[in-house]
Amino acid sequence: MRISEADKQKIIGDMCRMIQCRTVSNLDDSLVDWEEFEKFRALLRECFPIIYKNCEFRRIGKSGIMHKISGTSGDSKHAAVLMAHYDVVPADGAGWSFAPFAGDVVDGMIRGRGAMDTKGTLCACLEAVELSLKNGWRPVKDLYLCFSGEEEINGSSCSEIVDWFKNNGIAVDFVLDEGGAIVENAFPGVKKRCAMVGTAEKGSVYMDVIVRGKPGHASAPPVNSSVGLASKAVCRIEKKACKAEYTESVKKLFKVMGPNNSIAALKFLFGNLWCTKPLINLASKILGGDLFALLHTTTAVTKFEGSPSYNVLPLEAKVGINLRLLGSDSIEKAESRILSHAKKAVGKNAEVRVEVTNGSNPSRESDTGCPEWKMLCDVIHETWPDILISPYMMMACSDSRHYCRITDKVYRFSGMFMSREDRNMIHGIDERISCETLVKTVDFYLNLLARI
Numbered sequence: 001m002r003i004s005e006a007d008k009q010k011i012i013g014d015m016c017r018m019i020q021c022r023t024v025s026n027l028d029d030s031l032v033d034w035e036e037f038e039k040f041r042a043l044l045r046e047c048f049p050i051i052y053k054n055c056e057f058r059r060i061g062k063s064g065i066m067h068k069i070s071g072t073s074g075d076s077k078h079a080a081v082l083m084a085h086y087d088v089v090p091a092d093g094a095g096w097s098f099a100p101f102a103g104d105v106v107d108g109m110i111r112g113r114g115a116m117d118t119k120g121t122l123c124a125c126l127e128a129v130e131l132s133l134k135n136g137w138r139p140v141k142d143l144y145l146c147f148s149g150e151e152e153i154n155g156s157s158c159s160e161i162v163d164w165f166k167n168n169g170i171a172v173d174f175v176l177d178e179g180g181a182i183v184e185n186a187f188p189g190v191k192k193r194c195a196m197v198g199t200a201e202k203g204s205v206y207m208d209v210i211v212r213g214k215p216g217h218a219s220a221p222p223v224n225s226s227v228g229l230a231s232k233a234v235c236r237i238e239k240k241a242c243k244a245e246y247t248e249s250v251k252k253l254f255k256v257m258g259p260n261n262s263i264a265a266l267k268f269l270f271g272n273l274w275c276t277k278p279l280i281n282l283a284s285k286i287l288g289g290d291l292f293a294l295l296h297t298t299t300a301v302t303k304f305e306g307s308p309s310y311n312v313l314p315l316e317a318k319v320g321i322n323l324r325l326l327g328s329d330s331i332e333k334a335e336s337r338i339l340s341h342a343k344k345a346v347g348k349n350a351e352v353r354v355e356v357t358n359g360s361n362p363s364r365e366s367d368t369g370c371p372e373w374k375m376l377c378d379v380i381h382e383t384w385p386d387i388l389i390s391p392y393m394m395m396a397c398s399d400s401r402h403y404c405r406i407t408d409k410v411y412r413f414s415g416m417f418m419s420r421e422d423r424n425m426i427h428g429i430d431e432r433i434s435c436e437t438l439v440k441t442v443d444f445y446l447n448l449l450a451r452i
Helices: 006-019 034-047 049-054 120-133 155-167 224-241 248-257 265-271 273-287 291-295 331-344 371-383 398-406 420-425 435-449
Strands: 056-058 066-068 076-084 103-105 109-111 142-148 172-184 196-201 204-213 300-307 316-327 349-361 388-396 410-417 432-434
Touching: 006 034, 006 103, 006 109, 006 120, 006 300, 006 435, 034 049, 034 120, 049 066, 056 155, 066 155, 076 120, 076 155, 076 398, 103 331, 103 432, 109 435, 120 142, 120 410, 120 435, 142 155, 155 398, 172 388, 172 398, 172 420, 196 248, 196 371, 204 224, 204 331, 224 300, 224 316, 224 331, 248 265, 248 291, 248 388, 265 273, 273 291, 316 331, 371 388, 371 410, 371 435, 398 410, 410 435, 432 435
Parallel strands: 076 142, 076 172, 172 410, 196 388
Antiparallel strands: 056 066, 066 142, 103 109, 109 432, 172 196, 196 410, 204 316, 204 349, 300 316
16 A cells, blocks of 8 residues: 555654653553543544444553454454553753753654653554554454553553453464564674564563661671671672573574674574584673573662661661573573572671562463564565564563463564664663654555454
């Protein structure tokens, strides 16, 4: 389907208005401007009247919105889901060269918070459905457009949407959410652009290690203060890396990147895992970064709390940790492991306990041998000919993990080209998206809808 110049102008205008809605989520409800969220939802009705005329609309949970487009098959028990989130992370303007919620167009760039994450994909998805319905299209199976306003805070709305599908006995056969993109230099030695499609994601857990020592006046400190002992625990926790694990998504990634590598050594290394795993493991420990994270559960110490006063020894020192769990690892295993490391570091000098504040286990692996995967690959190649397509392990968490409870056909792909600069803008400053990229993403969704 051809996108006309008038269509392009509408797409750009709608996107600008979406960005101008300050849908900033927060763990503290009292700090959320819910009027901005309602403004955004009202804007969708205004921008996409054909969708709202043809859909069954539901509000689910605190911020979940669901649009059902009935399919021609008449089978109400099978469905496809296109999803995104409309909440954004805070942007106070510090360091920005323009107003964070400007929602304007300068030099072909649509500027403002949420442009990349993920109002761009949400806008493109809805524009494609609106255009398709306008031209007489209907999906074969029921299509659900499901959007949450709490993704950035790990809120419950998406999980409640998944509960709705489960409670109504609806089998979800295909889910597409944010995640990977078309990227350059996806892997050392790989020159072709590659569509990176997330087929699994790591789990994430927030955990506090609390060391209870001896309080008192700083003028007479004990040999081992709670802060000092907590520091020893941190040193041991950071030193004790988890064992490497080759998940299915990582093995599939290497299977693509090995044969397509222009560097002979890397071509051999990643194309012969049967004999090169020890070398890759060693390289991951030396280099760290993405390669290490692909093969290990990672542990990042992010918070440290002691006394609020310089001259007071705290009774307790608290260390905040974010673990990204890989493969067979779990919250329970991680909690036991961290507690063991902390106790060994502290010894008998203080009491130690671990408290899990929030967490999710690693997702299940999505199927890459099914018709739905082939369809997605065909659509990607139709939109961007002559590129590689590779499954990969997503390091970050997305709302799509909730759907893994009911289906193994969850794919994380944003349907757009992202440069390294673009990716760095996500949750960063001066977030923006080019008009050309946004329109191309609409084209991707149009091609996808034609096959659903």
